[in-house]
Amino acid sequence: MAELPKSINNLISAFERLPGIGPKSASRLVFYLINTPESYVSEIARSLLAIKKEVKICKECFSVCEGEICSICEDSQRNKKIICVVERAIDVVAIENIGGFKGVYHVLGGVVNPLEHIGPDDLKIDELIKRVNNQFLISNDQIEVILATNPTMEGEATALYIKKKLENLQGKNLKISRIGSGLPMGADLEYADQATLSRAMDGRREI
Numbered sequence: 001m002a003e004l005p006k007s008i009n010n011l012i013s014a015f016e017r018l019p020g021i022g023p024k025s026a027s028r029l030v031f032y033l034i035n036t037p038e039s040y041v042s043e044i045a046r047s048l049l050a051i052k053k054e055v056k057i058c059k060e061c062f063s064v065c066e067g068e069i070c071s072i073c074e075d076s077q078r079n080k081k082i083i084c085v086v087e088r089a090i091d092v093v094a095i096e097n098i099g100g101f102k103g104v105y106h107v108l109g110g111v112v113n114p115l116e117h118i119g120p121d122d123l124k125i126d127e128l129i130k131r132v133n134n135q136f137l138i139s140n141d142q143i144e145v146i147l148a149t150n151p152t153m154e155g156e157a158t159a160l161y162i163k164k165k166l167e168n169l170q171g172k173n174l175k176i177s178r179i180g181s182g183l184p185m186g187a188d189l190e191y192a193d194q195a196t197l198s199r200a201m202d203g204r205r206e207i
């Protein structure tokens with residue numbers, strides 16, 4: 001293969017590190033950008049920097065936001081007594097896209113995965129327990145925690161771990177549910193179609 005200018009090679013290598021982008025796609029993107037107006041390339045560059053500068057993590061639910069608190073946590077119409085626990089902020093987007101969920105979220109930041117040395121302490125599990133506890137301090141009404149981690153081995157193990165942790169809050173009016181079947185084993189919420197995800201949310205069962 002012909003020797004390419006260094007700047008082109010650098011960008012190809014940078015793109016290759018993105019999820020789902022192989023060497024061919026990376027080259028295709030770079031050559032596409034070479035032939036596009038500078039204004040468009042500048043817009044991409046600015047937007048890329050902005051997500052690092054302006055996007056913050058919500059102090060309440062650990063999803064993404066631009067202030068201290070995300071728009072969902074800030075919304076007084078959302079039911080703070082229904083907390084949907086997900087692995088990543090992108091899962092919040094997936095569930096929001098199906099519409100109809102009126103509760104709030106809690107983003108764990110991943111799942112327990114011994115192979116990748118990710119333990120419960122690396123996730124926002126203690127923060128979840130604290131959040132549920134704080135909600136009980138406000139009122140004794142029932143709180144539902146929906147465990148919506150992916151139906152993978154790690155997702156199931158994490159859900160079970162959280163369930164056990166929550167069960168320590170004995171004597172509290174707590175309902176723990178798991179999103180329903182319908183999502184194929186090993187699936188990612190992120191890639192589930194809206195109808196399947198909607199069924200999984202509606203079909204959640206108490207565990």
Ligand SMILES: [Zn+2]
Binds near residue numbers: 058062070074
């Ligand atoms: Zn939030």
